[in-house]
Amino acid sequence: MAAENEYTDMLNLGDTEDRSKNSDKTWKRAFITTLVLNFLALVTLLGLHVYSQVRPSDPGPDPDSLSDDLCVPCQEETALFDYKVRTDTNKFLCCYNNTDIQRAVKIILKEERRYNTEFDDGKNYIPLNGVDEDTDQLTWWKSRPSAAHLHLDITENNNIEWKANPDFVTSFKSDDIKVNGTNIEVSERGMYFIYSTISVEFSKMDEGQSSKGQTFYHNIQKGNINLPNTGQHIQMMRKYGGIPAQETDRLYTSFLCGALFLKKGDTLASEFVEPPLIYKFPYANYFGIFKL
Structure with missing residues (x-):
């Protein structure tokens, strides 16, 4: 076994x-x-x-x-x-391929070349009448309710104002949004997306202060027409700075955006502390809002 x-x-x-x-x-x-x-x-x-x-x-x-x-x-x-x-x-x-957005971009680029070669001051700039031919192409953009896309207007006193100018291909304002020059006012409560772009030429800074750094602020403020004594409160802000002697001819772009809950009568303003430094081609500076 x-x-x-x-x-x-x-x-x-x-x-x-x-x-x-x-x-x-x-x-x-x-x-x-x-x-x-x-x-x-x-x-x-x-x-x-x-x-x-x-x-x-x-x-x-x-x-x-x-x-x-x-x-x-x-x-x-x-x-x-x-x-x-x-x-x-x-x-x-x-x-x-040819679309509404591409046509608008081509118009903007053509207008910028014209602006830089024919105008010394943004106050005297007037877009070509040919721009109007394509303004109706962006109906999906301009038919939105509770929305606006405004362009910069520098006043004689170098104050910042915003306008919905039909001569600009992307500019519009819906009927339920009010614009008084400096402020956007909403008439319906809800959540809104707000954005602002400011293009700055720091090379325009005073050369007499070449050894001293300077700071500049771009902000979006909120107030309410029914509460005039409370003033405007900063909601978004960016800070820029530099030394004049070290700056070049390059453009600096400040972009702010965010979502805010707004109620009827709330106002929004987009400001830059030193308007003379702004690159005054209107398409390079805009302020917009739309309801989410």
């Missing part, structure tokens, strides 16, 4: 060793297969990368047909473009 048990144990040990060897072979085959697949995937990715660099690019449509499309220099962050166009200098432009 003992001999028979020993013989059985030897058979079981042999089976275990065989299963262990088979398992090792299976793991080795799986490991080798994984290495081969990873290598093939790497080679494929490298091949696709090389092909993307050397393959001829789609030249896109004839440049003469792009008058209604918007094209900008392609960059790494450029996304969702409709097609690319190769320029005479072998660079690429990323283009977007």
Whole structure:
């Protein structure tokens, strides 16, 4: 009986060793297969990368047909473009098909070039009548209730005022929003999104104070016409500063935005502490609101 048990144990040990060897072979085959697949995937990715660099690019449509499309220099962050166009200098432009937004952007860029070449002061700037041709294209933008998008108007006394000027392609004001020059007033309670952009030319700072840093504030304030004695309270603010001698001709853009719960009669104002420093092209400075 003992001999028979020993013989059985030897058979079981042999089976275990065989299963262990088979398992090792299976793991080795799986490991080798994984290495081969990873290598093939790497080679494929490298091949696709090389092909993307050397393959001829789609030249896109004839440049003469792009008058209604918007094209900008392609960059790494450029996304969702409709097609690319190769320029005479072998660079690429990323283009977007003709839409309301692209038409508005083209108008704004054209007007800025005109502003910088024909006008010395924003007070004398008048947009071309041709802008009116496309104002009706943005009906989805201008038909929103409890909303407004205003542009800057610098008064003779260098005070900041905001206007809904129909001559500007993006400017509008719904009937339930009141504007008195400096303030936006709402007539319905609710949650609103408020935003403001001010573009500043710090190079206009007084050179006589070249050794002294200066600080400037852009803010959005809230008040209420039924509480005149409480005054305006700052809701959002950004601070800028610099030394005149170190500033350049670059523009600095301050953008404020946020959501506020407003009630009937609440007013909002967007201010910059030093209006003479503002880049007075109206499209570069705007104040807006819409009900969420």
